[in-house]
Amino acid sequence: MKRFNMEHLLNFIVLLSLVVALFYLIKTGNINNLLHPHMQKLILISIGALIILTINEFFNIFSMIEKKKLSIIGYEVFFVAIIIGRFASVGDMHVHENTNKNVILNFTEASNNIENDIHESVNAEAITGGSIIIDEKNYLYMIGKINEERDVYKGKNIILEGFIFKNDSFKNDEFITARFVMKSSAIDTDIIGILCKYKDSSKFKINDWVRVEGTIDYEKTSEGDITVLKVKKVNKAEKPQNSYIY
Numbered sequence: 001m002k003r004f005n006m007e008h009l010l011n012f013i014v015l016l017s018l019v020v021a022l023f024y025l026i027k028t029g030n031i032n033n034l035l036h037p038h039m040q041k042l043i044l045i046s047i048g049a050l051i052i053l054t055i056n057e058f059f060n061i062f063s064m065i066e067k068k069k070l071s072i073i074g075y076e077v078f079f080v081a082i083i084i085g086r087f088a089s090v091g092d093m094h095v096h097e098n099t100n101k102n103v104i105l106n107f108t109e110a111s112n113n114i115e116n117d118i119h120e121s122v123n124a125e126a127i128t129g130g131s132i133i134i135d136e137k138n139y140l141y142m143i144g145k146i147n148e149e150r151d152v153y154k155g156k157n158i159i160l161e162g163f164i165f166k167n168d169s170f171k172n173d174e175f176i177t178a179r180f181v182m183k184s185s186a187i188d189t190d191i192i193g194i195l196c197k198y199k200d201s202s203k204f205k206i207n208d209w210v211r212v213e214g215t216i217d218y219e220k221t222s223e224g225d226i227t228v229l230k231v232k233k234v235n236k237a238e239k240p241q242n243s244y245i246y
Contacts, residue, residue: 008060015054032242036182103191105226108144132158139245153216161237164208175201177212181245198231209239
């Protein structure tokens with residue numbers, strides 16, 4: 001009976017595991033928590049290349065066996081990573097009170113080149129029942145417009161969903177409603193949001209997902225004018241499966 005070439009068999013198992021893991025991420029949608037949609041085309045190319053390599057290694061399993069000691073150093077690390085990745089939940093990021101990540105409060109279209117971004121939307125599409133609804137489809141566009149066109153948006157009522165960010169430097173009535181904006185991958189993100197003023201802000205904790213409603217105003221600070229949302233009401237909201245903005 002012909003024996004297997006163990007080195008090529010291990011290579012085949014490794015490559016097949018990678019293909020299955022990538023297909024799993026795509027099928028479950030968890031790939032959206034790891035990569036920007038624009039980058040996901042590279043994953044499809046990578047899967048194609050891996051499939052070709054996997055098929056090649058499959059046929060090499062039955063090739064002539066070289067008389068050398070098989071080293072499995074490195075394989076065990078790979079399989080441990082695959083097992084952990086398979087059973088660990090893939091979620092989005094969280095912030096902590098001691099985070100070093102800056103929150104961008106002065107985001108504008110002009111400074112970030114998003115005029116042709118997929119989030120672009122006309123104002124009429126964002127206004128429902130007299131309130132400006134900011135969601136994942138128009139998040140960057142509307143935040144940019146509110147920060148740029150102050151004469152237009154001052155006093156306007158907006159509704160916004162996001163997670164709460166605050167730390168010890170915040171006043172008792174302050175918190176930021178923010179979203180993670182992914183540039184290319186989960187490790188390349190910005191926190192972009194609006195400073196909110198609300199008398200009962202102590203009821204909410206960092207990372208709580210909320211739906212806030214209030215009116216737009218602008219305040220002068222030592223770092224320049226910033227947008228402030230004078231909050232009328234805050235409700236707990238359900239965290240979406242994928243809470244990134246692209």
